[in-house]
Amino acid sequence: MSTKTIEEKQYLIRFKADTKSHLTVLDHDICMTKCPDKICTIFCPAEVYKWEGLRMQVGYEGCHECGSCRIGCPYQNIKWEYPKGGHGIVFRLA
Amino acid sequence: MSEKFDVIVVGAGPAGTSCAYTCAKNGLKVLQIERGEYPGSKNVMGGVLYRKQMEEIIPEFWKEAPLERPVIEQRFWMMDKESSVSFGYKGLEWGKEPYNNFTVLRAPFDQWFAKKGVEQGVLLINETVVLECLTENGKVVGVRTDRPGGDVYADVVVLADGVNSLLAKQLGYHKEFRPDEVALTVMEVINLSKDKINDRFNLEDNQGCTIEIFGDSTKGNLGTAFIYTNKESVNIGVGTTLSSMIKAKLKPYDLLDYLKTHPMVRPLIEGGESAEYLAHLIPEGGYHSVPKVAGDGVLLVGDAAQLVNAIHREGSNMAMASGKMAAETIIEANKRDDFSEASLNQYREKLYQSFIIKDLEKYKDAAHTFEHYPQYFKEYVPMMNRAASKFFTVDGTPKRDKQKEIMKSITSERGTIRVLQDMYRAWKAVK
Numbered sequence: 001m002s003t004k005t006i007e008e009k010q011y012l013i014r015f016k017a018d019t020k021s022h023l024t025v026l027d028h029d030i031c032m033t034k035c036p037d038k039i040c041t042i043f044c045p046a047e048v049y050k051w052e053g054l055r056m057q058v059g060y061e062g063c064h065e066c067g068s069c070r071i072g073c074p075y076q077n078i079k080w081e082y083p084k085g086g087h088g089i090v091f092r093l094a
Numbered sequence: 095m096s097e098k099f100d101v102i103v104v105g106a107g108p109a110g111t112s113c114a115y116t117c118a119k120n121g122l123k124v125l126q127i128e129r130g131e132y133p134g135s136k137n138v139m140g141g142v143l144y145r146k147q148m149e150e151i152i153p154e155f156w157k158e159a160p161l162e163r164p165v166i167e168q169r170f171w172m173m174d175k176e177s178s179v180s181f182g183y184k185g186l187e188w189g190k191e192p193y194n195n196f197t198v199l200r201a202p203f204d205q206w207f208a209k210k211g212v213e214q215g216v217l218l219i220n221e222t223v224v225l226e227c228l229t230e231n232g233k234v235v236g237v238r239t240d241r242p243g244g245d246v247y248a249d250v251v252v253l254a255d256g257v258n259s260l261l262a263k264q265l266g267y268h269k270e271f272r273p274d275e276v277a278l279t280v281m282e283v284i285n286l287s288k289d290k291i292n293d294r295f296n297l298e299d300n301q302g303c304t305i306e307i308f309g310d311s312t313k314g315n316l317g318t319a320f321i322y323t324n325k326e327s328v329n330i331g332v333g334t335t336l337s338s339m340i341k342a343k344l345k346p347y348d349l350l351d352y353l354k355t356h357p358m359v360r361p362l363i364e365g366g367e368s369a370e371y372l373a374h375l376i377p378e379g380g381y382h383s384v385p386k387v388a389g390d391g392v393l394l395v396g397d398a399a400q401l402v403n404a405i406h407r408e409g410s411n412m413a414m415a416s417g418k419m420a421a422e423t424i425i426e427a428n429k430r431d432d433f434s435e436a437s438l439n440q441y442r443e444k445l446y447q448s449f450i451i452k453d454l455e456k457y458k459d460a461a462h463t464f465e466h467y468p469q470y471f472k473e474y475v476p477m478m479n480r481a482a483s484k485f486f487t488v489d490g491t492p493k494r495d496k497q498k499e500i501m502k503s504i505t506s507e508r509g510t511i512r513v514l515q516d517m518y519r520a521w522k523a524v525k
Binding site for chain 2 (some may be wrong): 001002003004006008009010012013016037039042043045046047064065066067068070071072076082083084085086088089090091092093094
């Protein structure tokens with residue numbers, strides 16, 4: 001079967017998650033008070049960002065390391081680094 | 095790792111490996127640093143690898159490289175909701191030597207290519223992140239890695255760290271990219287039997303086909319979708335500028351599923367099994383976004399230098415060509431023992447005299463034009479479809495009357511002057 005949901009898509013990928021997040025929301029208040037759209041929760045291709053009412057939850061373990069959130073955050077509120085060497089996403093095919 | 099190298103190459107994609115391979119082949123001591131578990135594990139591409147620039151690094155590579163299919167047909171679809179206007183070219187000359195291009199899967203390909211570099215003497219270290227360039231009096235003299243005691247030194251550092259180009263940003267060679275300078279692209283590899291691929295795409299074994307899809311594939315947003323045939327799978331993907339994604343509040347994976355279930359696309363992949371899902375940015379800012387590419391002790395190649403021609407979906411070839419030019423510059427600089435910016439600027443000259451910058455220059459206004467005038471993707475593609483439908487439907491109306499009706503419907507929708515302006519603007523952007 002070809003996938004239908006983002007959960008099914010993410011399930012296809014091999015990740016070697018680090019214990020520490022390589023993505024950091026610098027100021028959760030900015031998400032809360034200044035950013036009604038919380039657009040990162042929409043355009044992130046892996047649904048890493050989820051708004052939980054008071055703060056942004058960052059599921060860095062499923063990150064594709066594409067960089068969209070760093071560039072697309074309207075408040076430059078995401079500190080974006082590469083995961084530790086050998087960690088993070090491991091593409092096997094394309 | 096306190097020893098000194100002639101060259102440190104950061105990244106093991108096509109640009110970095112082309113550079114490392116060429117330097118090592120010419121006797122330089124090369125360290126190549128890759129942050130992934132293996133080369134290719136962080137790299138993504140739709141899947142078209144061009145023969146010409148690869149061959150200039152490894153002649154007759156097709157005899158041993160892990161390739162999928164030689165592309166013998168390139169199709170283009172202007173797609174609407176339930177229709178499509180298409181054109182393309184199929185030529186059997188592309189199916190034999192010297193070939194035009196191939197579909198590839200990057201993880202196996204990049205591993206093979208990096209191994210060829212190692213055979214030439216490149217010291218490849220995986221699972222290592224370069225955190226920053228080390229500088230002395232403004233000159234890059236090495237890199238700091240995330241390994242303990244991980245400072246390494248070299249005469250030249252080549253930044254082949256990909257689209258995000260964090261190291262060049264740290265050096266102040268470019269600012270953070272804007273959302274309209276990058277395209278966010280997602281794709282799936284869908285397993286499908288060889289027979290099904292051959293039947294559905296009208297191919298024989300060892301013949302491949304690419305389809306680029308405009309219009310409803312991105313719901314009218316600035317971008318494209320693609321379907322590329324591998325041996326026993328197809329790569330299907332879609333991308334738009336990050337700015338369009340933001341403006342339209344699109345979820346990229348929803349857009350991918352919209353494409354996969356589109357009535358024009360679904361029959362091609364029906365019954366296929368998803369094998370991998372991948373997301374990546376493509377540098378699409380073009381000519382205006384190319385940063386400073388040479389400095390004291392440092393060069394930028396490939397995506398890190400934003401060398402992509404989005405209109406012709408060329409990127410890996412520019413990566414390879416730029417990697418080779420950087421290597422040739424370093425080899426010359428090594429003979430002179432001069433790694434200053436003035437010396438390394440030879441690379442910039444090579445780049446600007448080559449097809450790479452000439453092509454980027456040709457399309458320097460294209461992205462901007464199509465971003466600011468969304469009618470090309472949003473209105474003209476459906477218009478073309480309605481016109482084709484009207485023209486080819488036999489209903490007893492004389493053809494000349496049909497032509498008039500079609501012209502009238504186009505000009506009445508947008509106004510004659512606006513249509514002419516649109517045509518002129520588009521021609522100017524790509525001429």
